[in-house]
Amino acid sequence: MQNRQSSLRFSLWVDGRTTRGQPVTTTTYRELIEEITLAERLGFAGVWDTEHHGFNDGYLPAPFTFLAYLAARVQKMSLGTNIVLLPLWPIRLLAEEAAVLDVLSEGRFTLGLGLGYVQHEFATFGVDRRKRRNRMEEGVHYLRAAFKGEPVPDGYQGQPLPVTPRPAQGEHFPIYMGGSSEPALERVARLADGFLAAVNYNPLEELKSQCELLQKHLEQHGRDIHNFPVVASTHMWVSDDPERDWETLLAPALAYQADVYARYGTDAEQPRPPATDPKSIKRQGLLVDTPENVVKHIREMQTNTPLTELCFWSHPPGVPHDAIMAHLERVAQRVLPAFRSA
Structure with missing residues (x-):
């Protein structure tokens, strides 16, 4: 399974938090915006944000508001949600x-959707978590009709009503979807225009596994994976001293992130998961390396998967703002040029 293109899009993944548990402030968002606007000047292709609710560390709860502000601050970068939790939303x-x-x-937005899983979020929004798959299926069909300009029957007593305004991209407005299980990948192949692959701790092997299943289901639906955008969402850190940065910056950030997801992803009646020891996370397999090795690893991902875009956590929690700005410069100077078309 080989990607036919040598070029590759690089984009940022933002969750609205920059510290390990401190409250979000105006400084938090100001620094994130500074990082993203620098990334545009450096040639990064896009920015994706994500959504969670009730996290005490400031995880972004308003993905559209954040991107709407960005739409006025960046002029070329594409914008997307990776992901927004469709089952929690009133579909209109x-x-x-x-x-x-x-x-x-002006038509730069991609809507990325996911099911969600956090027990307290479904309770907070009054949604039966057992019905989330049905809500996803029905919701995507609703969105397709709405974006085509078709009236949808959700008015009083089922009266048809339009959804306005029409998207700038009209009926071609792209809807991407995430997921890693086989049922989720079948749904991606059947309903989506692109795949948001979360590949956390061994990007190459995880992406290969997911894309093999995706390809099988795309073929069943008469679709070609080489005409189907695949966005690998992962950790990446480029450094001339990766061991130092791993021990002081990245391993603590990844351990904190893993703890937060594990804690909130555990239902209330289940035992609390143990804390993650940063030393238990291995750098091997991750895109945390020298510029030369990161380029080599990404090339291997391109060779073995139909990868079209690499989306990386742009501000791992707890890493200082000035280190993030320097890292973006480093990636732009020493990684991006290797993936530009001649």
């Missing part, structure tokens, strides 16, 4: 938010 509100953002950004 989701369609309207997405359409307005696409108009504001």
